Amino acid sequence: MxxxxxxLDYHTHTTHSWDAKNTVGEMCQSAVDKGIxxxxxxxxxxxxxxDPCCDYxxxxxxxxxxxxxxxxxxxxxxxxxxxxxxxxHYKRDEINSRIKGQDLDFIIGSVHSIDGVDLKDYIIHxxxxxxxxxxxxxLLETVSVGDLDVIGHFDLLRRYAFDSSGRYRHAxxxxxxxxxxxxxxxxxxxxxxNTSGFRSSSTEIFPSxxxxxxxxxxxxxxxxxxxxxxxxDTIGYNIGSVYLMLKQIGFKSVFSFEKRKPKAVxx
Numbered sequence: 221m222x223x224x225x226x227x228l229d230y231h232t233h234t235t236h237s238w239d240a241k242n243t244v245g246e247m248c249q250s251a252v253d254k255g256i257x258x259x260x261x262x263x264x265x266x267x268x269x270x271d272p273c274c275d276y277x278x279x280x281x282x283x284x285x286x287x288x289x290x291x292x293x294x295x296x297x298x299x300x301x302x303x304x305x306x307x308x309h310y311k312r313d314e315i316n317s318r319i320k321g322q323d324l325d326f327i328i329g330s331v332h333s334i335d336g337v338d339l340k341d342y343i344i345h346x347x348x349x350x351x352x353x354x355x356x357x358x359l360l361e362t363v364s365v366g367d368l369d370v371i372g373h374f375d376l377l378r379r380y381a382f383d384s385s386g387r388y389r390h391a392x393x394x395x396x397x398x399x400x401x402x403x404x405x406x407x408x409x410x411x412x413x414n415t416s417g418f419r420s421s422s423t424e425i426f427p428s429x430x431x432x433x434x435x436x437x438x439x440x441x442x443x444x445x446x447x448x449x450x451x452x453d454t455i456g457y458n459i460g461s462v463y464l465m466l467k468q469i470g471f472k473s474v475f476s477f478e479k480r481k482p483k484a485v486x487x
Contacts, residue, residue, distance in 0.1 A: 226485055227463075228258040228476055229456050231304070231328060231372070231414060231446020236282045237264040238272045240450040244285040248293050250452035258298035258476055259455075261286065262328050262446070266306030267314055268336055273306055279322055300477065302326035307333065307358070308366030316367060326444075326477040328412055329368025331358045331376065340380040348385040349392060352377055356396040363403050369477060370444050371404060373414040374427030390430045401435050410442025410475060410482065411435055413466070415458040425462060429469065436470055442482050443474050463487050 233240035234247055242250075244261065251259045263282060264273035286301045293299060301324055308315060308329040319327075334342050334354055343351045355377040363371060373379075378388065390397065404411070414426040443466065447457040463474065466487060473484035 226257045227255055227456060227459055228260075228445065228474060228485065229256050229447050229449070229459060230260045230300075230302075230326065230444035230476070231262050231412060231448045232259055232455065233263060233304075233448075233450045234261060234285075236261075236277050236285070237450070238276045239264070242452045244289050245292065246452055247449070247455060248289050248297055248299060250455045252293065252296050254456045256297065256456045256459075258300065260300035260302045260326050260444075260446075260477070262302040262304040262326065264306065265303045265315075265319070266332070267311045267318075268307060268333060270336060271306060271333065283322070298476075300325040302328065302477070304328040304330055304372060305366070305368065306330055307362065308368050309362045309364070312366060323479070325479055327367065327369050327480070328372040328446075329362050329366045329370070329409075330372030331355065331362055334358050339377055343377070343381050343384065348381065348388060351381055351385075352388050352393055353396065356393055356400065360396065360400050360403065363400055363407070363409055368409060369480060369482070370410040370412045370442065371400075372412050373416070373448070374400075374411060374431055376414075376426055378424075378426065379417070390428065397431060398434065401431070401438050401440065405435075405438050405440045408442070410444060411440065413443055413445045413462055414448050415445065415462055416448035416454075418458050419454070425465075429465075432466070432469055432471075441471070441473070441484075443471060444477075445474055
């Protein structure tokens with residue numbers, strides 16, 4: 221039997237995100253009940269007009285709720301404050317101005333839309349090649365100029381495109397994927413391993429094992445693992461099994477963050 225000393229869930233949402241169901245306190249209690257040792261809240265934030273995340277979060281109340289949770293759960297759960305920023309390359313100066321002074325521990329950078337169109341709508345009337353190429357090109361822009369600590373659910377488009385076009389072939393986009401990973405490593409940006417893929421039709425993590433292996437081959441080390449939970453039931457979902465998979469690939473650590481600084485946690 222393999223014992224895991226620490227379980228970190230670094231992608232969670234509460235009622236501070238427009239699409240989540242539970243409060244900070246409720247999510248913390250669920251994390252404790254499930255043996256999670258550290259949780260980072262990563263509430264949605266974006267500045268694209270029409271995006272439901274735009275101007276949804278009340279930063280002052282979010283901060284108060286985080287500080288209260290740190291007090292209540294002291295000694296039982298480490299609580300960190302983060303954001304998941306949609307398209308952080310878009311209006312990046314305004315984003316930086318809006319989040320300045322928020323005392324964030326961690327930022328996930330994600331692509332949820334392209335040219336203002338949600339991914340689930342973007343794939344309509346597009347074939348698999350053009351859909352994924354557009355997505356990966358947007359992700360390359362994000363990682364090239366955005367302010368982020370890790371790339372969120374690297375090949376997220378699979379969540380929406382799997383039912384209509386099945387699995388994409390890594391080889392069809394290998395050059396683009398390589399450029400994204402190379403840029404991430406050069407900027408000290410990590411990858412998020414997102415377990416919500418196990419809850420989608422593809423029943424696989426985001427990103428694929430092939431991307432994780434290529435990231436390791438490029439000497440990339442920074443990984444966080446998150447459930448992408450929007451409710452208490454899925455806190456910590458499959459994180460332990462993902463840790464074991466990462467060890468098999470050859471990774472030695474996952475990472476926690478404090479004030480945007482990564483710290484290795486041995487697997």
